[in-house]
Amino acid sequence: MASWLAGFAGLQVGDEDGLGLRLPPAKAAAVLVAVHWQDGEWRILLTRRTPHLRSHAGQISFPGGRIEPEDASARVAALREAEEEVGLPPALVRVVAELPDYDTVTGYRITPVLALLQGSFLPQPSPQEVAEVFSLPLALALDESAYERHPYVRDGVAGHFYALRYGDYFIWGATAAMLRRLARHHAANS
Numbered sequence: 001m002a003s004w005l006a007g008f009a010g011l012q013v014g015d016e017d018g019l020g021l022r023l024p025p026a027k028a029a030a031v032l033v034a035v036h037w038q039d040g041e042w043r044i045l046l047t048r049r050t051p052h053l054r055s056h057a058g059q060i061s062f063p064g065g066r067i068e069p070e071d072a073s074a075r076v077a078a079l080r081e082a083e084e085e086v087g088l089p090p091a092l093v094r095v096v097a098e099l100p101d102y103d104t105v106t107g108y109r110i111t112p113v114l115a116l117l118q119g120s121f122l123p124q125p126s127p128q129e130v131a132e133v134f135s136l137p138l139a140l141a142l143d144e145s146a147y148e149r150h151p152y153v154r155d156g157v158a159g160h161f162y163a164l165r166y167g168d169y170f171i172w173g174a175t176a177a178m179l180r181r182l183a184r185h186h187a188a189n190s
């Protein structure tokens with residue numbers, strides 16, 4: 001598994017992420033794409049945000065958030081945010097690579113930090129930010145045919161976004177786009 005993850009360090013991205021509208025990124029952010037072994041399969045750690053949040057309420061996301069001035073790097077920010085949001089101790093995380101940035105239509109430039117969890121932990125979701133912590137099977141995330149394409153219009157500009165369904169979870173937007181990048185890279189290098 002570690003050699004497979006290491007291959008993502010050279011991930012290239014194209015213009016197929018679905019954004020018809022590209023805004024200049026105003027805010028730097030980082031997310032932790034944490035791969036771990038659970039129930040006999042590789043899985044990716046995700047959260048469902050609390051419904052009372054001002055932005056992205058109830059959405060599925062990776063643990064992460066803004067890169068603060070005191071954060072030395074995106075890697076540091078992703079680890080800090082994961083610890084704050086789900087109680088993941090940084091000592092259990094082995095960072096594999098920082099993947100290419102993902103620019104959102106809402107003005108964020110997100111650096112996905114790919115990592116392998118080394119050991120198990122009991123998630124302790126922050127009640128202010130996280131309603132639920134769950135894991136998505138990696139096999140589903142890497143199945144390009146599982147992604148649905150949905151049209152949208154924002155500020156008069158048409159585009160599309162990708163979505164991935166897992167049980168009752170509807171994973172869409174930036175999270176689905178970053179997962180789809182992983183799937184496309186895996187397919188191209190398998």
